[in-house]
Amino acid sequence: MINVTKTFLPPIDDYVSTLKRAWDKAWITNNGELALELEEKLKSYLGVRNLLFCGNGTIVLQMALKAFDITGEVITTPFSYVATTTAILWENCKPVFVDINKSNFCIDPSKIEAAITTKTQAILATHVYGYPCDVTEIERIARKHQLKVIYDGAHAFGTKINGRSLLDYGDISTCSFHATKLFHTVEGGCILTPDDELLKKLFLYKHFGHIGDEYFSIGINGKNSEFHAAMGICNLNYIGDILAKRKKSWTNYANALRNASYEILNIPETIEYNYAYFPFVFESEKELLSKMNVFQRKGIKPRRYFYPSLNRLPYFLGEPCPNSESIAQRVVCLPLFHDITELEQDTIVSVLLEG
Numbered sequence: 423m424i425n426v427t428k429t430f431l432p433p434i435d436d437y438v439s440t441l442k443r444a445w446d447k448a449w450i451t452n453n454g455e456l457a458l459e460l461e462e463k464l465k466s467y468l469g470v471r472n473l474l475f476c477g478n479g480t481i482v483l484q485m486a487l488k489a490f491d492i493t494g495e496v497i498t499t500p501f502s503y504v505a506t507t508t509a510i511l512w513e514n515c516k517p518v519f520v521d522i523n524k525s526n527f528c529i530d531p532s533k534i535e536a537a538i539t540t541k542t543q544a545i546l547a548t549h550v551y552g553y554p555c556d557v558t559e560i561e562r563i564a565r566k567h568q569l570k571v572i573y574d575g576a577h578a579f580g581t582k583i584n585g586r587s588l589l590d591y592g593d594i595s596t597c598s599f600h601a602t603k604l605f606h607t608v609e610g611g612c613i614l615t616p617d618d619e620l621l622k623k624l625f626l627y628k629h630f631g632h633i634g635d636e637y638f639s640i641g642i643n644g645k646n647s648e649f650h651a652a653m654g655i656c657n658l659n660y661i662g663d664i665l666a667k668r669k670k671s672w673t674n675y676a677n678a679l680r681n682a683s684y685e686i687l688n689i690p691e692t693i694e695y696n697y698a699y700f701p702f703v704f705e706s707e708k709e710l711l712s713k714m715n716v717f718q719r720k721g722i723k724p725r726r727y728f729y730p731s732l733n734r735l736p737y738f739l740g741e742p743c744p745n746s747e748s749i750a751q752r753v754v755c756l757p758l759f760h761d762i763t764e765l766e767q768d769t770i771v772s773v774l775l776e777g
């Protein structure tokens with residue numbers, strides 16, 4: 423079977439010897455040495471000032487909204503994983519959907535201003551498939567209207583704009599280190615901000631709002647464990663190799679499909695892309711479903727990602743977003759992972775191209 427993704431695992435001896443450091447001290451959570459080491463290594467790898475290693479990529483979205491006391495409307499994208507929207511709803515805020523660009527699947531900044539009301543407090547946008555939102559334009563609009571910018575960077579690990587990590591943009595950025603993501607800690611995530619004061623607030627939130635016997639604010643359990651940190655420390659040693667292999671496989675798909683005049687995501691020179699996903703957009707949902715049947719018979723599992731468009735969730739109906747709805751009905755992510763073979767990719771491409 424070829425799945426849409428396959429989790430990278432380090433040699434088990436690496437993992438055991440790293441974990442043993444926590445094991446020997448019988449200190450397995452609460453900012454143990456491995457969690458702290460991972461934070462330092464991630465900061466240096468990403469070139470960012472502040473980063474907190476947290477439980478997952480969803481709790482960090484909730485912490486971000488809470489840190490800015492967001493209680494009103496949040497402008498957001500309908501084309502993302504459901505966690506982006508449910509984090510807003512969970513915090514009792516109102517998602518206001520702004521449609522996406524068909525060219526890069528990210529929120530269309532030219533449509534943001536029309537959606538701003540007196541209740542708007544923040545923009546929560548996703549760097550879809552690891553490809554950057556128009557960060558310059560979003561920043562400009564946010565400053566003009568005094569809105570906070572939060573990026574759901576769950577896919578953004580490893581992407582850079584002009585040499586700067588994509589996770590370094592926005593008032594707050596978040597990332598997911600879930601096992602399906604390109605860099606993972608089994609379960610996990612992080613939250614980043616350039617603002618030191620804000621970091622202190624987020625640090626407290628992550629630890630139930632207290633340090634020792636001193637209680638400062640409300641908080642939640644946003645921590646992660648030494649078992650998870652150990653996986654991150656091991657995997658980070660292989661990140662260069664993982665990114666290089668993905669680039670090669672991504673390029674294989676792109677070359678094979680471009681020859682068949684399929685339109686490939688265009689990556690300008692200023693962007694160092696992480697090749698996190700390879701989206702394929704069919705002409706129609708009917709064609710998608712019929713190809714999914716063929717794939718299934720061959721034991722290949724691309725994923726309808728993202729589907730449905732989040733403005734059409736059964737428990738929260740948002741404003742119509744024609745581009746997002748149309749793409750969500752027709753897109754699949756093709757299998758892409760560190761050790762996918764060219765033969766496997768050829769099989770997948772031939773299913774896509776055969777009449």
Ligand SMILES: *Cc1c(COP(=O)(O)O)cnc(C)c1O
Nearest residue numbers: 478479480503505576598599600
């Ligand atoms: C995976 C993902 C999340 C959630 O991350 P978890 O670590 O699974 O909680 C949020 N947003 C996007 C865009 C994602 O892809």
